[in-house]
Amino acid sequence: MLLGALLGAGVPLAVLQAAVDAVSPEPVRLEVEKVRRGGFAAVRCHVVVADSTTHRTWRDVRTLLGAADLAPAVRDLALAVFARLAAAEGAVHGHPADEVHFHEVGALDAIADVVGVCAGVVHLGLHPGAAAAAQPAAQPGGLTVSPVAVGSGTVRSAHGVLAVPPPAVVELLRGAPSYAGPAGAPAQELCTPTGAALLTTLAAGWGPQPALRVCAVGVGAGGRDPAGHANVLRLLLGDPVDVAPRAGGPGGAPGAGDTTTEVVLETNVDDLDPRVWPGVLDALLAAGAADAWLTPVLMKKGRPAHTLSVLVVPARVAAVRDVVLRETSAIGLREHPVTKHALPRTLAGVDLDGHRVAVKLSTLDGRVVTAQPEWDDVARAATALGLPARTVLARAAALARDLLD
Structure with missing residues (x-):
């Protein structure tokens, strides 16, 4: 389904096939078929392979990926997917991850599925880490995944008949929203x-569709066409849009600008080397945080500490949470929604002895009420002019006051 959705959304078949060819030790062919599921048009991608009885371990698959001529982002993403899968299989069967035999998952068609999907996601710039490489103004939101339909009943596997969802699926979806499926589904x-x-692995967040200006839609089909619902996976691509109430609109104070609901993540840390904090804040902003800051606090037993606070849109909470837990010594955090009111902002500029300094303007009720020089421009101008930064800042602020209404 995922391969079909990526193709339907505009990823060239050649991109997926090239990635599969790079990693597969035997010929694997991707074939595209236009089908209908539940009365809707969809794309089904067939993975055509010769019969094989080879059962590969996670170590075997890791070797294949490591030797393959893949783009680094595609390889890293595929490795992350298989590592997650091996950890889940190892947990439910009581084996170390490296010793897990993937059975069906180690077959060539499953390897092609994973590598092809990773190549398609990277082609679209939706992979984890793409946000850090993008221009800050783009504010990419990554992939938001709706609750996962897992099904019901039983399924036959290499381990015999298993209840649905199988143990590995339950382990993999731990902490993610899931449900049995559409009412009345077989x-x-x-x-x-x-x-x-x-x-x-791919999800940057979970929940309903965020506000988007949709530019492409891909509908991937499964092999079955059951009665009662369309057996498809839909991928919507688009640019984030601001649909917050405007000044005077529902839920917003008159003239107050944009009103949005965001999330604040917090944790108290008393055992982290303070030299690490600047890198942590940079990593949080690169992961999509709107803001991040530290507050000195005094904890129990008189220990000095810091409260790390991060403001983030709901779609980036998962990515930001991972940064906090990976980059700091925190062993937990708090999350709560907040209502954010932001004045409309534009950029202007002033000239300071031949050096342009950007000025951020904020408006209230249509009037410019603040005009703040951008510090990075002030610092560059100070260096170029050989003047103290505070002197250049004062001169730029004086010029910026002429922009106030």
């Missing part, structure tokens, strides 16, 4: 371990 498996590993 009892069947709707999410495989491979699909669950892909979704949980």
